Amino acid sequence: xxxxAQGEGGVxxxxxxxxxxxxxxxxxxxxxxxxxxxxxxxxxxxxxxRSLLVLHDPxxxxxxxxxxxLRALAERVVEAPVMAPRRVVELPVCYGGAFGPDLDEVAxxxxxxxxxxxxxxxxxxxxxxxxxxxxGFPYLGGLDPxxxxxxxxxxxxxIPAGSVAIGGGQTGVYPVESPGGWRLVGRxxxxxxxxxxxxxxxxxPGDGLRxxxxxxxxxxxxxxxxxxxxxxxxxxx
Amino acid sequence: xxxxxxxxxxxxxxxxxxxxxxxxxxxxxxxxxxxxxxVANLLxxxxxxxxxxxxxxxxxTWRFDDDAVVALAGADLKGSLDGVPVAPWxxxxxxxxxLLTFGAAATGVRAYLAVRGGVDVPVVLGSRSTYTRAGVGxxxxxxxxxxxxxPVGEARGRAPAPRTxxxxxxxxxxxxxxxxxxxxxxxxxFTAAGVATFLSxxxxxxxxxxxxxxxxxxxxxxxxxGADIVTDAxxxxxxxxxxxxxxxxxGADAQTTGGYAKIATVIGPDLRLLAQARSGDLLRFARVTxxxxxxxxxxxxxxxxxxxxxxxxxxxxx
Numbered sequence: 313x314x315x316x317a318q319g320e321g322g323v324x325x326x327x328x329x330x331x332x333x334x335x336x337x338x339x340x341x342x343x344x345x346x347x348x349x350x351x352x353x354x355x356x357x358x359x360x361x362r363s364l365l366v367l368h369d370p371x372x373x374x375x376x377x378x379x380x381x382l383r384a385l386a387e388r389v390v391e392a393p394v395m396a397p398r399r400v401v402e403l404p405v406c407y408g409g410a411f412g413p414d415l416d417e418v419a420x421x422x423x424x425x426x427x428x429x430x431x432x433x434x435x436x437x438x439x440x441x442x443x444x445x446x447x448g449f450p451y452l453g454g455l456d457p458x459x460x461x462x463x464x465x466x467x468x469x470x471i472p473a474g475s476v477a478i479g480g481g482q483t484g485v486y487p488v489e490s491p492g493g494w495r496l497v498g499r500x501x502x503x504x505x506x507x508x509x510x511x512x513x514x515x516x517p518g519d520g521l522r523x524x525x526x527x528x529x530x531x532x533x534x535x536x537x538x539x540x541x542x543x544x545x546x547x548x549x
Numbered sequence: 550x551x552x553x554x555x556x557x558x559x560x561x562x563x564x565x566x567x568x569x570x571x572x573x574x575x576x577x578x579x580x581x582x583x584x585x586x587x588v589a590n591l592l593x594x595x596x597x598x599x600x601x602x603x604x605x606x607x608x609x610t611w612r613f614d615d616d617a618v619v620a621l622a623g624a625d626l627k628g629s630l631d632g633v634p635v636a637p638w639x640x641x642x643x644x645x646x647x648l649l650t651f652g653a654a655a656t657g658v659r660a661y662l663a664v665r666g667g668v669d670v671p672v673v674l675g676s677r678s679t680y681t682r683a684g685v686g687x688x689x690x691x692x693x694x695x696x697x698x699x700p701v702g703e704a705r706g707r708a709p710a711p712r713t714x715x716x717x718x719x720x721x722x723x724x725x726x727x728x729x730x731x732x733x734x735x736x737x738x739f740t741a742a743g744v745a746t747f748l749s750x751x752x753x754x755x756x757x758x759x760x761x762x763x764x765x766x767x768x769x770x771x772x773x774x775g776a777d778i779v780t781d782a783x784x785x786x787x788x789x790x791x792x793x794x795x796x797x798x799x800g801a802d803a804q805t806t807g808g809y810a811k812i813a814t815v816i817g818p819d820l821r822l823l824a825q826a827r828s829g830d831l832l833r834f835a836r837v838t839x840x841x842x843x844x845x846x847x848x849x850x851x852x853x854x855x856x857x858x859x860x861x862x863x864x865x866x867x
Binding site for chain 1: 568569570571572573574575576673674680682683684685731732733734735779780781782784786787804805806811814815816817839842843846847850
């Protein structure tokens with residue numbers, strides 16, 4: 313374990329060296345215990361692959377005492393068994409065609425049929441290692457190494473919201489229209505980020521995620537419900 | 550209502566930002582110069598964190614459709630009300646129909662146009678700040694354009710008298726600056742000579758600077774190995790160094806995670822110096838301790854509180 317500073321109001325607790333499900337699960341366990349212990353002091357946490365950033369008001373919560381408490385919480389987490397994700401979110405995806413314009417190229421690069429790529433991509437329960445890049449963008453752990461493909465040499469300027477993509481050894485979903493260099497294999501009709509909803513973010517760090525293949529008709533029906541804000545994702549709360 | 554007659558170079562609604570959602574990838578956002586925003590609001594008789602308009606370099610033209618108490622703070626963008634110059638760091642009464650125009654700033658970048666009652670756009674995830682990349686907050690999630698109309702909130706209590714901050718009380722705005730930094734979190738990925746270069750060199754602000762980050766140009770900072778790290782969390786003020794060795798200092802709209810080694814972090818109170826630096830200005834970095842950084846945070850807060858008391862006590866005449 314390493315404890316580092318990021319500015320006068322940020323403490324980084326590093327729990328490992330690389331991208332690893334067990335290390336990341338501990339990061340999320342630490343995020344939960346720090347939030348429980350310190351949220352009342354206005355402390356905010358930002359989990360990433362192998363570390364937790366703890367943001368604090370350095371006047372209200374002085375550094376030395378905070379570091380002591382974080383060290384104690386982290387030691388407990390490091391010794392605890394790795395937990396499965398608390399919940400698994402199912403994300404409908406329409407693969408290929410206009411929704412996944414790079415699917416055939418990914419198939420060519422990996423020496424498989426497009427059908428096989430979809431099967432491999434939709435098989436695992438991924439873990440949301442962190443959310444970043446744009447609001448609600450999940451960096452997922454668990455991509456089958458057979459699907460590893462290089463990023464585009466020239467990133468796209470505009471990727472439609474909901475695009476499901478593979479870049480290097482990673483896969484993720486673009487929540488809002490943005491530029492990006494990952495290869496697009498499909499699209500989800502659900503909104504990963506919708507500020508109109510009571511729960512604006514569909515995914516939380518540490519969640520499990522499974523892609524469920526749907527056809528274009530189901531996609532359109534679900535997209536209309538999402539547009540109307542009646543997609544059952546907490547908007548009516 | 551305030552009508553945007555001409556939006557200028559970049560005008561967005563900002564308050565003190567949107568904390569609490571960074572674990573979901575939602576940046577902090579908010580005013581790049583938090584002190585200037587707070588002072589503009591105090592001048593206008595608002596709470597320091599009310600929403601105001603952040604103006605950038607060229608301030609545009611604004612029409613007040615109703616009588617309003619208006620304040621300006623930050624860079625001197627040479628404002629005039631119906632042709633009569635108004636002092637920077639001052640508040641004034643604008644009659645219904647009056648026009649606020651701006652010239653060109655000699656130095657500095659960002660000014661805040663506050664109005665008594667605050668700019669009343671919808672609150673999104675606890676803030677009115679605009680984050681244009683995700684279309685969140687402000688007016689329809691975007692920068693203001695000609696023809697937009699900004700609602701003004703209900704003001705409470707007695708209207709403050711017009712007042713001007715004496716030059717001695719105005720925070721510095723623009724030109725070269727030395728930014729205080731805390732080393733880390735990844736200073737161990739740089740050579741000792743690389744860290745020394747960073748702390749002694751002068752870095753020029755390039756035209757690639759915006760609310761997300763400032764690319765600087767100067768003596769290259771030597772890394773021990775590669776610049777890529779396992780992606781981790783990022784804050785405004787983080788100094789990222791990609792393989793080129795040329796630093797990037799992150800701004801208020803910094804994405805919440807990044808993959809470059811971070812040699813240091815600019816302390817919160819000095820981020821406003823970055824916000825007021827423009828293309829061509831020279832920046833330097835000076836290492837401080839955590840204790841010194843916390844003292845600077847206290848000084849900034851005490852300064853704003855003293856200003857609020859001074860305004861309250863003085864009833865303040867021009």
